[in-house]
Amino acid sequence: MLLYLCEQMIGHTDTLTQADKAIGDGDHGIGMARGFEAVRLKLEGGSFAALDELFKAAGMALITSVGGASGIIFGTWFRGGTKNLAGAATLDSPALSAWLVDGLAAVKERGKTKPGDKTMVDALEPAAAAAEQAAAAPLDEALAAATEAARLGMEATKDMVASMGRAKTLGERSLGHPDPGAVSTYLILRSLWEYTEKSGE
Numbered sequence: 001m002l003l004y005l006c007e008q009m010i011g012h013t014d015t016l017t018q019a020d021k022a023i024g025d026g027d028h029g030i031g032m033a034r035g036f037e038a039v040r041l042k043l044e045g046g047s048f049a050a051l052d053e054l055f056k057a058a059g060m061a062l063i064t065s066v067g068g069a070s071g072i073i074f075g076t077w078f079r080g081g082t083k084n085l086a087g088a089a090t091l092d093s094p095a096l097s098a099w100l101v102d103g104l105a106a107v108k109e110r111g112k113t114k115p116g117d118k119t120m121v122d123a124l125e126p127a128a129a130a131a132e133q134a135a136a137a138p139l140d141e142a143l144a145a146a147t148e149a150a151r152l153g154m155e156a157t158k159d160m161v162a163s164m165g166r167a168k169t170l171g172e173r174s175l176g177h178p179d180p181g182a183v184s185t186y187l188i189l190r191s192l193w194e195y196t197e198k199s200g201e
């Protein structure tokens with residue numbers, strides 16, 4: 001599933017570059033592609049006994065390769081989300097919920113961001129809430145719900161004025177464009193959901 005995610009995120013480089021060019025410096029696509037290529041290499045070259053080891057390794061690869069705030073934030077999601085996954089052998093709906101809820105808490109702590117700041121938190125927070133609500137449903141349903149919540153959250157960032165990062169200097173001119181980190185958050189969840197659809201899990 002994570003290898004599929006890497007392949008998809010590398011494939012979305014242009015989408016993320018365009019999203020970042022609209023309100024930032026345009027480096028988000030290349031940064032995320034570099035990050036998920038590093039994750040791919042890390043996963044292919046290692047063996048992992050449990051989910052927490054797997055997601056921690058992925059998070060470290062993002063932190064050390066994406067660069068800038070994005071690497072820290074997305075890496076913190078992957079790493080911080082493992083708080084309650086020690087020894088977990090399967091990504092089921094409760095594990096997905098734990099990963100998103102704990103990952104969100106770690107990102108908010110690390111980034112000092114709150115909803116409405118026009119950041120990836122605006123996509124991750126509704127996704128975590130949706131996954132928590134769907135924790136008793138099958139994984140593909142929980143991922144579908146989290147993905148749709150992330151999409152709506154990402155769309156809502158178009159109506160927000162950036163108060164963090166480089167887009168902050170644009171002020172009102174950031175209106176009408178989604179936050180690139182929120183776009184990435186949506187695409188990450190959509191890729192995980194797509195994988196469950198393709199693999200029939």
Ligand SMILES: [Mg+2]
Nearest residue numbers: 024025027028
């Ligand atoms: Mg940028």
